[in-house]
Amino acid sequence: MNTFNVKPKPVLDTSLSLVDRVEQNLREYFAEANLQPGDAIPKESELALSMGVSRTALREALSRLRTLGLIESKRNRGIILTQPDILGSFERVLNPMLLDSATLQDIFELRLVLEMGITDLLFIRKSKENIEKLELLVAKEEETKDKFLKNRYDAEFHSMLYEISGNQTLLRFQKMLLPIFNLVHSGQIIGKTEVKNAVTHRDLLTELQKGSPASFREKMSVHLKVYLDKVDE
Structure with missing residues (x-):
């Protein structure tokens, strides 16, 4: 249930455009009035x-x-707040x-x-089940000589890690980044570099089965060394 004892403030800041200032003030008003998804606004x-x-x-x-998914119009209710899709606009x-x-x-x-x-x-x-799925995937990657399939299994391995994490927002974000991941494999973003003593997916799987969070994190760092080194340049 919404209350209007808190009113939007006059638009005084001149450092932004008028519409930018109105948008900012509206956001602040929603928070200060403690409006929740489903509440109608004035x-x-x-x-x-x-x-x-002006109304314009x-x-x-x-x-x-x-457009950001923060509000929507409802028949007989006017404009109401909605539960925003935090990744939708991105x-x-x-x-x-x-x-x-x-x-x-950067991404x-x-x-x-x-x-x-x-x-x-x-x-x-x-779990035992998702470890077995990773095992099958790694075995397929090791068996194939096809570069396209190797890249595909590489992406699937990392996608499965996000699935195991159980965080749906992270999983969705990772899926959004797959096209960029594919460009990286093609060398269009970061030049291709050979890494000696690279950590493989088999190594990561072994750490996930028998190691510790610290040892897995260390192995993952080495696994991604070709990209991490590029970041430091």
């Missing part, structure tokens, strides 16, 4: 009057929030063909950090 006329802006500027700001623009090389590099580095960070979850949530 009418456009009331919001515009309280903030001291207000509508553009509301349109932005609607997913719409995450096309490697539309991003420059520096951005692609892939983020992926590396995530793969290092899920280690504890893997050891908490691993």
